[in-house]
Amino acid sequence: MGQIKEQKTKKKRYRLYGALVLLLGLAIIVLSFLILFHTQAIEVEGNEYSSKEEIVQLIKKDKYSFNTVYVWVKYMAGKGEKIPCLEKMEVRIRRPWILQVKVKEKPIYGYREGKDGYDYFDGDGYLIHQDAKQIEKVPVFEGVEWKEMKLYEKVKTDKDQLFEKMLQVSGEMKERELYPQKIKGEDNRISLLLGTVWVQLGSSATAEQIAQIPPILEKLGDQSGTLHLENYEKNSKIITFRIGELPEEVKNTE
Template identity: 45%
Template sequence: MGRNEYQEEEAARPKKKKKKSHKVYAFMVLVMGIAIIALAVLILFYVQKIEVEGNEYCKDKEIINTVQNDRFSINSLYILGKYALGRGGQLPCLDSMKVSMKTPWIVKVKVKEKPIVGYIYAGNEYAYFDKEGMIVYKGADFIEGLPCIEGIETGDISLYGTIESKDKSIFEEMLVTSQQVKKYKIAPDKIVCKDDRIYLYKGTIRISLGNSVSSEQIAQIPPILEKLEGKEGTLHLENYSEGNTTITFNAEEIQEEN
């Protein structure tokens, strides 16, 4: 090997090392850049507040705990992704739940609760149920404008459980009654089952509906109640149907029974 060739080989070696060091430096910069971005995401999208909107009887805390039901739910991006993929939790008392980002650190949750159609007084608590008979809320708080269900023997009444009754058929009719009175905005004081017959109580008026309740029967009540204001007695709608439109009112019946 000649002197000139040896010198050329020696001159080439530092260049390879220099090129290799540039690659290492570029890799380190890339890693640091990714780490900075990741840290920024963690800090910027760290959930500081969750705002709940649309709920009346379902507590904010219950909804928030459902949204943040795992250790990664401290990040707003993670929460949004979880619900976008349909993997987010939802309480049984809710019809729908929409999760969005108000700011990177504030998550907004808009909910729609299942409508309550009535309640059962159980011990020292009120058990409120939806049209399917599911207990959507249970507590000492009294919600006005809802009928109390009486006269039906029920089993265990637990939150998010469905009310079960030995008198299944008549209880289903009472559920239908609860839905219909809500639809026509009647707001009776209570719905009572007595001798397998269903009665509504509204002030001093008792309304007899029989053992099978229809929308047509309930639709007659509001205009008649206006005419009966100040009176006391029983309004008989048990025989009312499309083929039989007879409606009677007995002003003495309640007084005789009491």
């Protein structure tokens, strides 16, 4: 009987020892995982106007962001946050301790010049960026009164419908790789400045009207003046160019 009890005791010890070894092994694996995949750096690519620091801080806001695998899985599952000025944000593990973030920013459709710099908005009329520097190939919007400007919120004006139409015109211009310096709304009519050519689109400002601009500019060469497209319609193909005719506001900037 004593020998049987001793054998049972040994088996219990072996089992306990085996369990301890297993737990120790698991602890070593977990610890190694946490150390190896501990976030030490976050790299950001694709940002031109958005802040790298803001993107990094957004990721770090999660209390478990110290682990690169956790962050990667979170964004792969579509649970990760992104700042409102981004269309897309992808996260991958470049090295076990380095996260690589690739972003695609929303295109900027226009800006207004404020007291402290420039306020930039997207195609939906949201304020997506504020900067002391002027971004190239972005038109200034004039002719509406700005009521409220809050970052990442909808821009409010005294003529919201006109503002939306100006955004549509800016989008049509971008599609054709045309970059006006200015888009102006006045009395529900839209005009824009392309180099030294003042283009009047009128109240309709259709895509068909805008499609006429590139071939006309090519023919005009270096001539300056006003291009009248306000009467161009499906049933009336009237286009007039008046050489040297420019608004005073444009003449004063030449």
